[in-house]
Amino acid sequence: MRRMMQQNVFEPIGFIESCFKERFGTPRQPGLVPSSWGQLRLRPELNLSEALEGLEGFSHLWLIFVFHQNMNKGVNAKVQPPRLEGEKTGLFATRTPHRPNPIGLSVVKLDRLEPGLLHFSGVDLIHGTPILDIKPYVPAADCLPEATAGWTAARPERTLQVEFTTAAVSQFELCFGAMAARAQGAVKELLELDPRPVFYRGTGDNPNPYTDTYGFRFDDYNIVYRMQGALATVLSVQPWAEYLASKDRR
Amino acid sequence: MRRMMQQNVFEPIGFIESCFKERFGTPRQPGLVPSSWGQLRLRPELNLSEALEGLEGFSHLWLIFVFHQNMNKGVNAKVQPPRLEGEKTGLFATRTPHRPNPIGLSVVKLDRLEPGLLHFSGVDLIHGTPILDIKPYVPAADCLPEATAGWTAARPERTLQVEFTTAAVSQFELCFGAMAARAQGAVKELLELDPRPVFYRGTGDNPNPYTDTYGFRFDDYNIVYRMQGALATVLSVQPWAEYLASKDRR
Numbered sequence: 001m002r003r004m005m006q007q008n009v010f011e012p013i014g015f016i017e018s019c020f021k022e023r024f025g026t027p028r029q030p031g032l033v034p035s036s037w038g039q040l041r042l043r044p045e046l047n048l049s050e051a052l053e054g055l056e057g058f059s060h061l062w063l064i065f066v067f068h069q070n071m072n073k074g075v076n077a078k079v080q081p082p083r084l085e086g087e088k089t090g091l092f093a094t095r096t097p098h099r100p101n102p103i104g105l106s107v108v109k110l111d112r113l114e115p116g117l118l119h120f121s122g123v124d125l126i127h128g129t130p131i132l133d134i135k136p137y138v139p140a141a142d143c144l145p146e147a148t149a150g151w152t153a154a155r156p157e158r159t160l161q162v163e164f165t166t167a168a169v170s171q172f173e174l175c176f177g178a179m180a181a182r183a184q185g186a187v188k189e190l191l192e193l194d195p196r197p198v199f200y201r202g203t204g205d206n207p208n209p210y211t212d213t214y215g216f217r218f219d220d221y222n223i224v225y226r227m228q229g230a231l232a233t234v235l236s237v238q239p240w241a242e243y244l245a246s247k248d249r250r
Numbered sequence: 251m252r253r254m255m256q257q258n259v260f261e262p263i264g265f266i267e268s269c270f271k272e273r274f275g276t277p278r279q280p281g282l283v284p285s286s287w288g289q290l291r292l293r294p295e296l297n298l299s300e301a302l303e304g305l306e307g308f309s310h311l312w313l314i315f316v317f318h319q320n321m322n323k324g325v326n327a328k329v330q331p332p333r334l335e336g337e338k339t340g341l342f343a344t345r346t347p348h349r350p351n352p353i354g355l356s357v358v359k360l361d362r363l364e365p366g367l368l369h370f371s372g373v374d375l376i377h378g379t380p381i382l383d384i385k386p387y388v389p390a391a392d393c394l395p396e397a398t399a400g401w402t403a404a405r406p407e408r409t410l411q412v413e414f415t416t417a418a419v420s421q422f423e424l425c426f427g428a429m430a431a432r433a434q435g436a437v438k439e440l441l442e443l444d445p446r447p448v449f450y451r452g453t454g455d456n457p458n459p460y461t462d463t464y465g466f467r468f469d470d471y472n473i474v475y476r477m478q479g480a481l482a483t484v485l486s487v488q489p490w491a492e493y494l495a496s497k498d499r500r
Contacts, residue, residue: 007259008316008382010351029391046350050327054343057400064314064353066258077300092384093304100296101260101382103314105355107392130258132351134342138402141279142357143393150307152388 012066012130014042019186020126023069025195025216025223027124028082029095030106032157032193035185038108038123040131042116049116052134056113060137061120065104066130067097075100081151082198089151104129107137158192164234171237175221187223191232215243262316262380264292269436270376273319275445275466275473277374278332279345280356282407282443285435288358288373290381292366299366302384306363310387311370315354316380317347325350331401332448339401354379357387408442414484421487425471437473441482465493 018038020026027033040063042048055061078088079096091099108120118134164172164184176183194201196214213235215224222243225234268288270276277283290313292298305311328338329346341349358370368384414422414434426433444451446464463485465474472493475484 007261008380009257009259010353011257013350029388031391031394048327048342048350051340051342053328053340054401055340057398057403058343059396059398060394062355064351064355077298078303090303090305091301092298093302093308093386095385095388099383100263100298101314103260103353103383105312105314105385107394132258133349133353135345135355136343136400136402137394137397138279138345139395139397139399140402140407141281143395143397144281144310144357144387145389145393145395146309147387147389147393148307148309149389150386151304152386152390153307157390 010132012043012132013046013048013134014040014131016040016063016065016123016125016127016129016131018123018125018127018129019183019219020123021217021219023126024214025190025218026126027190027193027195030108030124031122032124033186033189034109034122035182035189036123037111037119037121037182037186038125039120040118040134044116052113052116052118055110055118055134055136058136058138059110060107061110061118062133062135062137062142063104063106063108063125063131064133064135065106065125066132067099067102067104068128068130069126070097070102074098080198083157084151085198093150103132160192160194160230160232162188162191162232162234164188165236168234168236175237175239176219183219187218187234190218191225191234194232196227260382262293262382263296263298263384264290264381266290266313266315266373266375266377266379266381268373268375268377268379269433269469270373271467271469273376274464275440275468276376277440277443277445280358280374281372282374283436283439284359284372285432285439286373287361287369287371287432287436288375289370290368290384294366302363302366302368305360305368305384305386308386308388309360310357311360311368312383312385312387312392313354313356313358313375313381314383314385315356315375316382317349317352317354318378318380319376320347320352324348330448333407334401335448343400353382410442410444410480410482412438412441412482412484414438415486418484418486425487425489426469433469437468437484440468441475441484444482446477 079091081094109122112119172180172184212227220240222238224236329341331344359372362369422430422434462477470490472488474486
């Protein structure tokens with residue numbers, strides 16, 4: 001066997017522009033927030049526009065990407081995925097970003113193609129993610145309804161109920177205009193999944209009894225919500241620049 | 251946006267041992283030859299055995315690999331996939347090995363786990379393929395029956411009828427013993443797909459009228475078959491070492 005032990009060097013073909021701007025508030029798997037949006041802009045100097053021809057016939061794509069915000073250099077053989085609530089399992093039985101090679105795999109819905117630019121929804125990728133490859137989703141090869149789901153089978157993804165204050169609904173309209181319903185939908189889909197780290201949550205039968213307020217950046221806005229037991233209430237939406245300025249004043 | 255334009259360097263976590271030993275006779279997609287077999291041996295010096303824990307609950311895995319036999323350094327934006335019979339399409343609308351980053355993605359069926367060793371079936375990977383990552387196949391995220399299949403939708407995969415001579419059947423039994431039925435099944439599944447390059451085939455309505463004999467290495471054996479129109483007849487199975495020796499004598 002010819003062993004290619006030498007290192008493999010890959011350069012991004014482009015970068016993700018996404019409504020998710022920071023790790024907190026980015027979904028952990030694709031498809032969980034179908035209303036989310038993102039785009040991939042191919043690096044123009046690579047002259048790859050023609051390479052997208054024919055993709056318009058596929059509804060979904062695989063993106064192979066680099067977990068670029070993965071600053072933790074060490075890799076542990078066992079990890080604690082959020083849905084296992086503290087239990088450990090082997091890293092290869094999970095999609096954790098902390099892998100020997102920090103390569104990610106996401107399927108997204110292709111909404112629209114422009115030269116050198118792909119628009120999609122259902123993303124779980126953070127803004128700025130480097131993309132190594134695009135592959136068509138081929139249902140005959142990729143969709144295996146008979147596959148068994150291991151530890152992910154019985155874990156409910158959506159554990160929270162989400163409400164919006166009247167003020168927040170008006171702010172979505174002011175901030176997002178024609179995109180307001182979609183943006184509000186994306187935030188609802190996201191919060192239902194409980195983006196908080198496990199140690200903030202309490203347990204399933206005994207949710208964290210404390211009332212806490214959280215904020216995260218979504219698109220160019222700061223979203224603030226309050227947790228009470230298993231209820232998340234979105235309180236406000238504010239332009240990110242305004243939020244930063246108000247923070248500086250304090 | 252922080253642009254990580256620098257190169258990403260990845261090292262294999264292990265290498266594939268497969269029944270497919272050369273490019274000719276290796277299926278072009280996973281799952282097309284369900285009787286095929288392969289295994290992944292993790293590099294022992296990486297101490298990743300524990301990282302496999304929990305994988306036994308999943309029936310299928312994704313393998314992210316390097317197209318290491320891809321010697322053609324140039325990348326063309328448009329390619330001619332075999333099933334398009336001469337038509338061109340953008341490389342990102344295909345799974346061609348000739349990509350800006352030669353990264354492959356295959357789903358395989360996990361048959362059995364040993365410490366540091368994974369046995370699977372339904373492989374399309376050539377012996378020696380470097381593996382960069384293993385991910386569990388999560389049907390809730392990865393199986394999209396509603397996805398549209400682009401140009402792959404209407405193309406029949408299995409175009410040939412396959413027969414075995416009585417002599418070949420006996421040779422499968424002699425060569426593969428308890429594995430004879432599986433090996434014969436894998437060869438049948440493979441040849442039904444017509445592994446020949448497009449220019450040897452003729453067209454769908456007008457198959458190549460010539461009678462030709464082809465050989466390829468499968469596991470440790472040389473398989474010889476004859477093409478007549480759309481019929482492939484397997485003529486013989488011979489240990490690879492014997493075949494090599496006989497070739498040297500000529």
